[in-house]
Structure formats: C-alpha cells, structure tokens
Amino acid sequence: MIWKLFFNFFKIGLFTFGGGYAMIAVVKETVVDKFGWLTEDEFMEVIAIAESTPGPIAINMATFVGYKKAGVPGSALATLGVVTPSLVIIYLISLFLEPFMANKYVSYAFVGIRCAVAFLILKAGFNLLSKAGKKPLPMITFGVLFVALLVFEWFAVSVSAIVWILAGGAIGIYAYALRGAKEREGKK
Amino acid sequence: MIFLELFLSFFKVGLFCFGGGYGMLPLMEETVVAKGWLTAEQFYDFVGVCESTPGPIAVNMATYVGAVTGGPLGSIVATLGTVLPAFIIILIIASILKNFTENKYFKGFLKGVKPVVSALILSTGAVLLANAFGFFFKPAFTPDLRSMVIFALLLGVYFGVKKLWKKKLSSIWLILLSAGMGIAVCSVAELL
Numbered sequence: 001m002i003w004k005l006f007f008n009f010f011k012i013g014l015f016t017f018g019g020g021y022a023m024i025a026v027v028k029e030t031v032v033d034k035f036g037w038l039t040e041d042e043f044m045e046v047i048a049i050a051e052s053t054p055g056p057i058a059i060n061m062a063t064f065v066g067y068k069k070a071g072v073p074g075s076a077l078a079t080l081g082v083v084t085p086s087l088v089i090i091y092l093i094s095l096f097l098e099p100f101m102a103n104k105y106v107s108y109a110f111v112g113i114r115c116a117v118a119f120l121i122l123k124a125g126f127n128l129l130s131k132a133g134k135k136p137l138p139m140i141t142f143g144v145l146f147v148a149l150l151v152f153e154w155f156a157v158s159v160s161a162i163v164w165i166l167a168g169g170a171i172g173i174y175a176y177a178l179r180g181a182k183e184r185e186g187k188k
Numbered sequence: 189m190i191f192l193e194l195f196l197s198f199f200k201v202g203l204f205c206f207g208g209g210y211g212m213l214p215l216m217e218e219t220v221v222a223k224g225w226l227t228a229e230q231f232y233d234f235v236g237v238c239e240s241t242p243g244p245i246a247v248n249m250a251t252y253v254g255a256v257t258g259g260p261l262g263s264i265v266a267t268l269g270t271v272l273p274a275f276i277i278i279l280i281i282a283s284i285l286k287n288f289t290e291n292k293y294f295k296g297f298l299k300g301v302k303p304v305v306s307a308l309i310l311s312t313g314a315v316l317l318a319n320a321f322g323f324f325f326k327p328a329f330t331p332d333l334r335s336m337v338i339f340a341l342l343l344g345v346y347f348g349v350k351k352l353w354k355k356k357l358s359s360i361w362l363i364l365l366s367a368g369m370g371i372a373v374c375s376v377a378e379l380l
Binding site for chain 1: 200202203204205206210211212213214215218222232233234235236237238239241242243244245246247248251252255256260263264267270271273274275277278279281282283292293294295296297298299300301302303304305306307308309310311312313314315316317319320332334335338339342343346359362363365366367368369370371373374375
C-alpha cells in the first residue's frame with residue numbers, strides 16, 4: 001500500500017503543471033475515481049483543510065490521503081512521492097540554467113516570460129481577493145495594505161510579510177470570533 | 189552553516205504560506221533576497237521556469253534556491269524545510285484535532301489573513317509589472333516598450349481565447365507563448 005501511495009503521488013508530481021490548484025483535479029482522479037481511497041465527500045473535506053492550512057496544497061493533500069490510508073509511513077511516502085519529481089527536475093535545470101541564460105535569444109524569451117509571470121501573479125491575487133469577501137472590512141484591509149505596500153516598495157522600506165499576515169489574522173480573530181461572540185451575547 | 193540556514197529559512201516560509209503557492213512568493217522572495225542567495229530578478233525569472241515545469245511551485249522554488257546555494261544537499265534541505273510545516277500540521281489535524289478547521293478563532297484568523305495575502309500577491313504582481321515596464325528601481329525612467337507590447341498581446345490572447353472558446357489558457361501555455369513573443373518582439377525591436 002505505501003509503495004502504491006508513493007508511486008501514484010510520484011506520478012501526480014511528475015505530470016501536473018501550473019501548481020497546486022491544477023493538481024486538485026489530478027489528485028481527485030487518482031484518489032477518488034481510480035482507487036476509491038477517499039469518497040467524494042471526504043475529498044471535499046481534504047480540499048477545505050488543505051486550503052485553510054499553511055503549505056503548498058499538493059503537499060497538504062498528499063499528507064492527508066497518505067495518513068488516511070496507511071498512517072504516518074503512508075503520509076511520509078505520499079509526500080515524498082509528490083516532491084521527488086520536482087526535486088530531480090529542478091536540480092537538473094539548476095545545473096544548466098546559467099550558461100543557458102547567457103544566450104541572446106533566451107534572454108529575449110525571458111523579457112516575455114517576465115510579463116507572463118507578472119500576469120499570472122496578478123491573476124492569482126485577483127482570484128484570492130474575490131474569495132476574501134466583498135464586505136467592508138476585508139476590502140478596507142486589502143486597500144490600505146495594498147497602497148501601503150506599494151509606498152513601502154517605492155521608498156525601499158521592508159516590513160516582513162509575516163508581520164502583515166499575523167496582523168491580518170489578529171484583526172480577523174477580533175472581528176469575526178471575539179466581537180461576533182459579544183454581539184450574540186448582547187442580543188440575548 | 190548554510191544547510192541549517194536554508195532549512196530554517198524555508199521552514200519559516202512554509203509555515204506562513206497561506207493561500208497556495210503564490211501566497212508564498214512574497215515571503216520567499218523577501219527571505220531569499222535578504223540572505224543574498226538570489227536577486228529579486230533572478231528569483232522571479234525562476235518563477236517563470238517553475239511555471240513550465242511540473243510540481244508545486246513552492247517546492248520547485250525551494251529546490252532551486254537550495255541547489256544554487258548548497259548543491260544537491262542544499263536542495264534537499266530547502267525542500268524539506270518548505271514541506272515539513274505542512275506535513276506536521278496536516279498530521280496533527282488528521283490524527284488529533286479533527287475539528288480544528290471548524291474552530292471559530294481559526295476561522296476568524298483565516299478570514300483576516302485572506303485580504304492580507306491578496307494585497308501581498310497583488311502588490312508583488314504590480315511591482316513586477318512596473319519593473320518589466322521599466323518604471324521602478326532603474327536609475328532613470330526608461331520605459332520598456334517591448335514589455336508593454338508583449339503584455340498587451342498576452343492579455344489580448346488570454347481574454348480572446350476565454351471569450352471565443354470559453355477556455356482558460358493554462359499557465360504553461362502562457363509561459364511558452366510569452367517566451368515566443370519575447371523572442372519575436374525583441375528581435376523586431378533590434379532591427380528597428
């Protein structure tokens with residue numbers, strides 16, 4: 001079983017392009033449709049957990065499915081399986097990249113690729129923003145921070161992203177958990 | 189010691205990576221640039237490479253930074269660091285804290301984090317685009333017309349395909365397309 005987990009997650013790591021979200025469909029195909037390791041409902045639960053915990057989605061899913069099927073060794077091998085193809089491929093690329101980058105046409109290609117990377121990152125940002133909710137609080141948090149980040153960038157002031165993430169989390173706990181509870185008590 | 193430094197740095201990145209692979213880029217860039225392992229430009233160029241290779245983008249980036257700074261062992265250590273927080277947290281949730289994601293404080297935390305990560309990602313994207321266009325960080329204002337043409341073409345193709353065939357171009361196609369456009373547009377620009 002654990003080798004089957006390793007092998008199938010290895011395949012998932014090898015054949016999915018475009019990061020975590022593209023992977024969800026492929027993992028579902030393998031885990032739900034092909035082997036029946038999880039039911040449809042269980043799989044939805046796994047996605048919810050993967051999206052709400054830190055870490056790459058693919059890793060979260062591999063760990064969870066591996067654990068469900070074969071305990072800790074299963075989770076270790078499933079995770080190792082997804083990671084190994086990247087590790088090997090990227091390592092090989094790293095050996096050849098620098099001389100390759102010196103080529104004139106490669107540098108031209110990267111002028112284009114930089115535009116595509118900016119586009120993809122902006123697209124991912126808008127995607128996440130649309131999930132953050134249209135209510136005033138997330139919109140204000142987003143707006144203020146977005147402007148502040150650009151101003152900081154312009155003046156080359158750097159504040160760690162961790163600070164912002166923790167601050168956002170604190171605002172969220174206050175606004176949605178603490179204040180929400182008080183209001184409910186007040187109504188009683 | 190470089191291996192320990194790699195491991196700890198990437199462990200921290202993995203621990204604070206909310207919102208999927210792109211959510212991790214701002215923090216990883218910040219860490220990698222602060223340590224002097226890569227410049228911001230090298231970092232985002234490699235994001236482009238990762239978009240056209242298989243695997244989770246966070247793992248690919250960690251492997252690359254590790255390989256450049258510490259060879260094969262470096263790449264393994266950096267990847268382990270990125271993956272381990274997720275691995276441990278999921279194990280805990282799957283085994284002990286089954287209803288953790290239903291916890292209202294945790295839900296509140298996540299709700300608060302989402303707009304923050306959106307702002308981090310979008311500002312990163314905006315700065316990258318401004319850099320590509322030559323608006324930022326250069327000694328003088330030198331607009332790069334080539335990049336503007338390529339970006340406009342990319343937008344046109346992406347939204348054209350979406351409208352006409354109701355299909356979204358996957359990131360690998362966008363990268364390959366943009367590479368082709370880069371070669372074409374820059375070669376033409378050179379002749380002019």
